Amino acid sequence: MDRRTFLESIGRGAASVYLGARNLTAGTALTERLGVTSDEITADFEAALKFIREFGLRWVEVRNLWNSYVTESSLEECRKAKTLLDKYGVKLSVLDTALYKCNLPGTKTTRKDDYPYQEQEALLRRALERSEILGTRFIRIFSFWRVDSPETVFDRVVEHLQKACEIARASGRILLLENVGGATAETGAEAAQLLKAIPDLGLLWDPNNAYCAGERPCPDGYNHLDKKRIYHVHLRDAGRDPRTNRCEWRPVGKGDVDNVGLLRALLDGGFQGTLNLETHYQRPDKNKELATRESLKGLLQAIESV
Numbered sequence: 042m043d044r045r046t047f048l049e050s051i052g053r054g055a056a057s058v059y060l061g062a063r064n065l066t067a068g069t070a071l072t073e074r075l076g077v078t079s080d081e082i083t084a085d086f087e088a089a090l091k092f093i094r095e096f097g098l099r100w101v102e103v104r105n106l107w108n109s110y111v112t113e114s115s116l117e118e119c120r121k122a123k124t125l126l127d128k129y130g131v132k133l134s135v136l137d138t139a140l141y142k143c144n145l146p147g148t149k150t151t152r153k154d155d156y157p158y159q160e161q162e163a164l165l166r167r168a169l170e171r172s173e174i175l176g177t178r179f180i181r182i183f184s185f186w187r188v189d190s191p192e193t194v195f196d197r198v199v200e201h202l203q204k205a206c207e208i209a210r211a212s213g214r215i216l217l218l219e220n221v222g223g224a225t226a227e228t229g230a231e232a233a234q235l236l237k238a239i240p241d242l243g244l245l246w247d248p249n250n251a252y253c254a255g256e257r258p259c260p261d262g263y264n265h266l267d268k269k270r271i272y273h274v275h276l277r278d279a280g281r282d283p284r285t286n287r288c289e290w291r292p293v294g295k296g297d298v299d300n301v302g303l304l305r306a307l308l309d310g311g312f313q314g315t316l317n318l319e320t321h322y323q324r325p326d327k328n329k330e331l332a333t334r335e336s337l338k339g340l341l342q343a344i345e346s347v
Contacts, residue, residue, distance in 0.1 A: 067308055067347045074315045076100025076134050081320040082333050084108055086122055090129040099130060102317045104137040112138050112167045119174040133177040134315040135273050138168045140182040145194055150186040152223055165205055169212045179272055181245050182216050184225035191225050198225050199238045206241035217245040217272055227254035229262025236270050247275040252298050253288035259303035268310040275319045276340055290321035293339030300343045
């Protein structure tokens with residue numbers, strides 16, 4: 042072997058070691074921030090925490106506690122849940138609510154309110170109280186049901202969300218807007234407009250919801266976002282039915298969403314928040330735990346590839 046060939050072989054070996062170390066470091070950093078929505082595993086909160094710890098994860102997002110939405114759970118149930126969180130060494134990333142998953146007053150859509158408009162402030166107050174017990178600063182909200190011309194109600198949506206942010210801030214909490222189909226903010230670009238108008242608002246970015254709304258989440262949607270305002274990210278996979286073109290949820294790695302690419306973009310953008318598998322995908326037998334297990338394994342494989 043001549044000197045040049047020898048040096049080139051050393052260079053290739055060093056590059057291989059560097060890339061392997063980078064992948065290990067990146068994968069570890071991402072896995073340490075990864076959790077799962079508990080009721081996507083099972084309604085049994087303790088069983089969900091055991092599942093999470095089985096995979097070495099330490100975060101959970103809570104939408105339902107046992108058989109009720111967390112904002113409807115009793116304070117005693119929340120205290121019981123906090124005891125279980127402490128027992129298993131799991132932290133609550135985000136407390137989910139259906140805040141502003143309703144029609145804006147004076148508008149009509151085909152969608153039914155999760156809670157009537159007049160109950161929204163009480164719903165927020167319940168969320169604040171429960172977030173205190175469960176130990177998180179972050180509360181998930183929405184942006185009202187979408188009207189035919191969202192720009193015509195934009196300022197009114199901003200007014201309502203800003204008021205809610207002020208209430209939350211007084212309690213030391215941050216509201217995180219989730220982009221979701223059927224809402225004023227369906228995509229990353231639309232969420233970015235609300236973030237720009239409301240300085241106190243954070244983002245729960247859902248790339249798959251954006252995909253289903255017709256946006257390429259990464260790089261297109263991601264490039265619109267203020268990276269410092271992304272506190273939490275929902276992960277799963279999605280594709281379109283070739284016959285109907287309707288969006289459908291799939292296990293991670295078996296859809297069209299580039300999870301590896303968006304995870305790399307998050308790392309490169311200095312993301313410091315938490316990640317969460319929100320499975321949604323259903324198996325033919327409707328077994329939620331097995332569906333989440335399948336999707337989580339796919340997600341962990343994606344993380345290893347980052």
